[in-house]
Amino acid sequence: MMDEPTIDxxxxxxxxxxxTLAGAGLPIDDLDLPGRRFFRFREDSRLIGFIGWxxxxxxxxxxxxLVVASALRRKGMxxxxxxxxxxxxxxxxxxxxxxxxxxxxxxAARLGFVRVERALAPPSIRQSHxxxxxxxxxxxxxxxxxx
Numbered sequence: 782m783m784d785e786p787t788i789d790x791x792x793x794x795x796x797x798x799x800x801t802l803a804g805a806g807l808p809i810d811d812l813d814l815p816g817r818r819f820f821r822f823r824e825d826s827r828l829i830g831f832i833g834w835x836x837x838x839x840x841x842x843x844x845x846x847l848v849v850a851s852a853l854r855r856k857g858m859x860x861x862x863x864x865x866x867x868x869x870x871x872x873x874x875x876x877x878x879x880x881x882x883x884x885x886x887x888x889a890a891r892l893g894f895v896r897v898e899r900a901l902a903p904p905s906i907r908q909s910h911x912x913x914x915x916x917x918x919x920x921x922x923x924x925x926x927x928x
Contacts, residue, residue, distance in 0.1 A: 787823045788865070791831075795819065798831050798846070805848045808915035812846075819846060822862055829853055832862045834870060834878075837905045842870050844880040845911060863892055871927040878927060879906050881920040894923035 791798060793812035798819055802809050812819070819833035830849035836842035844866060849858045870878055879902065880889060886896070899912075899922050906912050906922075 786829055789821050789823075791819050791821050793817050793819055793833075795821070797821070797828070801828070801831060801848050801850075802846055807846060807848060808911060810915055811910040814910065817845075820866070822858075829858050830862055832866050834866060835909055835911075836870065836873065836875055839903070839905050840874060840876045841903055841905050842875045842878050843906055843909050843911060844870075844878050847885075859888065860892065867892075867925070867927060876927055877903075877924060879903075879922060879924050881911055881916040881922055883917060883920050886921050886923065889923045889925075892925070894925040897922045897924045 793814070798821070799809045799812060802812075811817070816835050816837065817833055818836075819831060821831055822829035828850050830853070831846055832844070833846035834842045834844050844863070847859060847863060849862070867878060878894075879897070880894065882889060902912065902922055912922075
C-alpha cells in the first residue's frame with residue numbers, strides 16, 4: 782500500500798502520462814479533450830502511476846487511464862489509486878462509475894465493479910471516445926455504484 786503519496790492533478794497533455802499509458806497499451810488519443818481529469822501519484826521522486834476520469838453533469842463517470850509503474854505492479858498500488866479516485870468521485874456527487882477493460886476484469890471485480898452489457902450503457906458513457914472507438918469492441922464494460 783502507498784504511504785502518503787504525492788498526488789498531483791496534471792493536464793492530459795502531460796508527456797509522462799501519454800508515454801506511460803502508451804507503454805501499457807492504453808488509449809491516448811483523447812487525453813487533452815475537455816472533461817477529463819488526470820492524476821499522477823508519486824512517492825518521493827518515484828512514479829507510482831496515473832489514474833483519470835471523465836465525469837459529466839449526470840452523476841456518471843468513466844474511470845480511465847489507470848496505470849501503475851511496472852516495478853510496482855501487484856503490490857496494491859492500483860487498488861489504492863482506484864479507491865482514492867472513487868472517493869473523490871463520490872465527493873463530487875458521482876453515483877455511478879463505469880470502466881472499460883480488456884485485461885483488468887478480475888481486478889475491477891475485486892473492487893466491487895460488475896459486468897454490464899454494453900447495450901445498457903448510459904448515453905454519456907456510450908458517447909465517450911473510449912466507448913465509441915478508442916477501446917476495442919471486445920472491451921468489457923463494468924459498473925459500480927458509489928455511496
